[in-house]
Amino acid sequence: MDLKIVLLGPPGCGKGTQAERLVAEMKFTKISTGDLLREGVRLGTPLGLEAKGYMEAGRLVPDELVIGLIKEKLAVTHGPVLLDGFPRSLEQARSLEKLTRIDMAVDIQVNEDKLVHRIVMRRSCKSCGAVYHLEFSPPKHADKCDKCGGELYQRSDDTEQTVRARLKTYKDQTLPVSQFYREKGVLHTVDGEGSIPQVYERIMNTIKKG
Ligand code: ADP
Ligand code: ADP
Ligand code: ZN
Numbered sequence: 001m002d003l004k005i006v007l008l009g010p011p012g013c014g015k016g017t018q019a020e021r022l023v024a025e026m027k028f029t030k031i032s033t034g035d036l037l038r039e040g041v042r043l044g045t046p047l048g049l050e051a052k053g054y055m056e057a058g059r060l061v062p063d064e065l066v067i068g069l070i071k072e073k074l075a076v077t078h079g080p081v082l083l084d085g086f087p088r089s090l091e092q093a094r095s096l097e098k099l100t101r102i103d104m105a106v107d108i109q110v111n112e113d114k115l116v117h118r119i120v121m122r123r124s125c126k127s128c129g130a131v132y133h134l135e136f137s138p139p140k141h142a143d144k145c146d147k148c149g150g151e152l153y154q155r156s157d158d159t160e161q162t163v164r165a166r167l168k169t170y171k172d173q174t175l176p177v178s179q180f181y182r183e184k185g186v187l188h189t190v191d192g193e194g195s196i197p198q199v200y201e202r203i204m205n206t207i208k209k210g
Contacts, residue, residue: 003028003080004100005207006087008178009108011166012115012122013192014199016131018108019084021200026207031073032084033066035129038155055157058165060173063091074099088174093181104210105181106203108192112167119163123152137196 005028007015019030037055040048047069051061060066070086087093096102110118121134127150132139139145143152157166181187188206192199 002078003103003207004083005081006083006096006102006105006181007085007108008105008174008181009192010110010112010115010170010174011163012118013108013110014118014196015084015108016129017137017196018200018203019082020130021196022082022203026080028080028082029077030082030084031070031077031086032129033061033069033086033088034084036069036073037061037066056162058157058162059169060088063089063095067092067095070096071099087177088170090173090176090180093177102181102184102186104207105178105187106206107178107181107187107189108199108203109189110192114193115167116160116163119158120160122155122158124155125150126153127151 007019009015016032016034019028019032022028023030037048037051041052041055042048047065050065054061066086066088070083070092074081083096087096118133118136121136123132123134123139124130125132125145125148128145128148130145130147130150131137132145132152139152144150145152157163178187178189190199190202190206
């Protein structure tokens with residue numbers, strides 16, 4: 001049966017980075033609400049216009065908007081699925097339960113002092129969404145994506161001040177989601193410190209063990 005996995009963890013813990021590798025090596029389809037919302041903002045869609053202010057303030061976009069987005073995507077996605085950045089509230093977790101079965105929630109844990117440094121030095125590709133870090137995972141050529149040659153930029157919410165707000169949002173609204181999946185017996189916590197390949201190895205082992 002096709003696996004459906006949720007990636008949990010605070011902003012900057014490595015969800016996007018690890019999802020990118022899982023997609024490349026395990027043929028998962030990644031659904032990232034952050035990427036979808038940023039695309040909406042860039043294109044100026046009604047959803048993007050509504051989401052923009054929340055994202056810039058480091059707050060969650062209202063549940064009904066992101067749940068609608070996920071519903072649309074799940075309806076047209078087949079094979080193994082990786083949800084990156086969804087669910088982020090109990091309301092979202094409960095709605096997801098009605099839409100589909102989740103086999104596993106992988107909660108990536110990283111100490112808070114490391115998260116801010118990871119995020120303020122993050123650079124993202126405008127074209128393909130690939131993620132870099134100026135110190136830990138630098139692109140070969142400054143400002144240019146290794147994978148597609150696209151332009152690298154710093155997300156407008158990747159400032160120290162907004163990161164602090166996002167961390168607070170995470171603690172208040174997203175931590176209960178881990179407890180939700182723990183009670184369902186599908187939560188797996190993974191140490192997200194160490195190198196990117198080390199963390200990938202841990203996630204792979206977790207998935208294999210089921
Ligand atoms: P998230 O999607 O959870 O917000 P990202 O995958 O975008 O996190 O990672 C945040 C930043 O940290 C990026 O700049 C990324 O290159 C970097 N990063 C990811 N994993 C590691 C790691 N294991 N060690 C050091 N830096 C990392
Ligand atoms: P990160 O994992 O680095 O915090 P994301 O790209 O996942 O960043 O999310 C960026 C922003 O998009 C969040 O701060 C929030 O405003 C919005 N967002 C993303 N996913 C959700 C979600 N599931 N529910 C509500 N808002 C979301
Ligand atoms: Zn790229």
